Amino acid sequence: xxxxxxHPSRVICKxxxxxxxxxxxxxxxxxxxxxxxxxxxxxxxxxxTSNEGSKATxxxxxxxxxxxxxxxxxxxxxxxxxxxxxxxxSFYICSLKGRENSPLHFGNGTRLTxx
Amino acid sequence: xxNIDQPTEMTATEGAIVQINCTYQTSGFNGLFWYxxxxxxxxxxxxxxxxxxxxxxxRFSSFLSRxxxxxxxxxxxxxxxxxxxxxxxxxxxxxxxxxxxxxxLIIKP
Numbered sequence: 001x002x003x004x005x006x007h008p009s010r011v012i013c014k015x016x017x018x019x020x021x022x023x024x025x026x027x028x029x030x031x032x033x034x035x036x037x038x039x040x041x042x043x044x045x046x047x048x049t050s051n052e053g054s055k056a057t058x059x060x061x062x063x064x065x066x067x068x069x070x071x072x073x074x075x076x077x078x079x080x081x082x083x084x085x086x087x088x089x090s091f092y093i094c095s096l097k098g099r100e101n102s103p104l105h106f107g108n109g110t111r112l113t114x115x
Numbered sequence: 116x117x118n119i120d121q122p123t124e125m126t127a128t129e130g131a132i133v134q135i136n137c138t139y140q141t142s143g144f145n146g147l148f149w150y151x152x153x154x155x156x157x158x159x160x161x162x163x164x165x166x167x168x169x170x171x172x173x174r175f176s177s178f179l180s181r182x183x184x185x186x187x188x189x190x191x192x193x194x195x196x197x198x199x200x201x202x203x204x205x206x207x208x209x210x211x212x213x214x215x216x217x218x219x220l221i222i223k224p
Contacts, residue, residue: 049211
């Protein structure tokens, strides 16, 4: 069964508004969570890595003030897209990491459309 | 730099066998993963190899040669539902995942 719950699966919002995406670990404590973005027909692009209780590490080119990540507990991480613009429309996916050599478990993704 | 190469696209026939190759050059190695991703969906885990050799799991098998920096994913008895992108990813010495661009597999009847 699913080990990661990501909500919402789809969201449409108006330009300038903020959107929060939640990612929950259902079966295990995830010390590290990753947020990816994927544009159509392109590969996954890592946006940021977050460890429980510490600030997220953002990849080069990702605006930390625009994409707010909160990893408040071992089972929950949130990504907030602030002041969304149409170019932020994308597929956002979270993934969780358990013990060192275990595979990443992915959420089902969130399709964000900014109008 | 770190690099993972896999073919962009492959085509195969339903019922046949296809092998998707992946070569990598990374700073350290702590395992190689294969994921399947259908269009518009999140990736799903297929296999993990950290030792040399072949790992078989039903219709799918994955092979690793660490000395050659090479892996392949073998899909047997292809079904139409196997049409998807297949992503190769390597866990480097810092336990960061380095992703390949993915191989789009097209299955024809």
